[in-house]
Amino acid sequence: MTLPGAPARVVGSDGVPQLGRFAGAAQAFDWHLLAGEYARGALWRRFHHKKWHYVSLVSEQVMAAVAIVDLGWTSTCFAYVFDRNDSDMMANFSQDGLPGRLSASVGEHAGAASWFRTRATQIRIEPLPGGRYQLTLRCPYMEIEAEFGPPGAPLLLATGAVQGGALHGTQKSPGMPLSGEVRTFRDAYTLDGGVASFDYSNGLLARETAWRWASAHNLELGFNLQAGYFGSNENALWIDGEVVPLGPAHFIFxxxxxxxxxxxxxxxDQLELFFTPDGARKQDRKLLVAASRYIQPVGYFSGWVRRAPDAPKRIVTQLPGVTEDHYSRW
Structure with a gap:
């Protein structure tokens, strides 16, 4: 199945959202322009509008991830570096920011800059010419300087309704060529020859939101799978330079x-995989007005994928990636 091209804006001039799965990038997620049954007041949007920008970096020796999250009423970030050779989580960092744009900003679309900054921490994700991206991070536990892209296949744009909230949109990238360096207390590690991918998400979500997620990429194939608040909307396989929609996913663990x-x-019947964890980032938090329960195992996928139910199976062997089990009250 060939996906239609992505609209420039996910909300049309008539206030009606353009829902579905598309190939390509949107330039605006204008939820404030929603009209009719989709419209929500400014105060409701302030507390339900959630945005995040997550980047995965995988090289021969390390797997790293960086995320900036805008919760509407506050912000947070996290980053980790995992040593693939000895299964050691070398650095695991998180920090909360201040309300509004005092500490953080997640861009209005996947091609806009996102940043988080405090006195001791600076993170920036920004586009470069030619479809490339740059990530820089400085914090007390690690430093990252990375460039990645351009993607060799289209981005996935997925938009849809969410129960208890309103609407959600997300951009997922395929695997992209990666270069750069990660520095921890132990040593410096090259990212040259590695693979990067990102998840940009922007939506009006329910007060309580939960999901299971899986993602892994090399430069030939990759996948994104979710079960939970967004149904099968963002399930996709990148193969042979195309993005292929997938059906509902089941996570047995x-x-x-x-x-x-x-x-x-x-x-x-287009994907069956087995995931073996090697390590994990885990965080459980309970605040007066919010809570989260989160684990993101790091490991390897093996199994098979195919572009159509009657197509030959493509064997997947030891593909590095992550799964996630996540609950938030935000």
Missing amino acids: DPKDPMQRWHIFTED
Whole structure:
């Protein structure tokens, strides 16, 4: 199935959202322009509008991730570096920011700059000419300087309704050529020859939101899978330079012991994978007005994928990536 091209704006001039899955990038997520049954007041949007920009960096030796999150009423960030050779989480950092744009800003679309800054921490994700991107991070535990892109296949744009909220939109990238360096207390690690990918998400979400997620990429194929608040809207496979929509995904694992093997498959018989965790980033928080329960195992996927139910299976072996089990009250 070939996806239609992405609209420039996810809300039309008539206030009606353009819902579905598309190939390409949107230039605006103008939720404030929604009209009719989709419209929400400014105060409601302030507390339900959530945005995040997440970048994954994978090289021969390390897997790293950086995220900036705008919760509407406050902001937060996290980053980690995992040593693939000895399964050691070398650095694991998170920090809350101040309300509004005092500490952070997530761009209005995937091609806009996002940043987080405090006295001790600076993070910036920004576009470069030619479809490339730059990530810089300075914090007490690590430093990252990375460039990646351009993507060799289209981005996925997915938009849809969410129960308890209103609407959500997300941009997922395929794997992109990566260069740069990660520095920790232990040593400096090259990212040259690695693979990067990103998740940009922007929506009006429910007060309580939960999901399971899986993502992994090399330069030939990759996938993004979610089960939870957004249904199958963002499920996709990148293969042979195209982005292919996938059906609903099922995550079979033990929530009490997520470091055991995961079994993941889609209902359309286009993907079946087994995930073996090597390590994990975990964070449980309970505040007066918010809470989160989060684990993101780091490991490897093996199994098979295919571009159509009657197409030959493409074997996947030891593809590095992540899964996630996440609940938020925000």
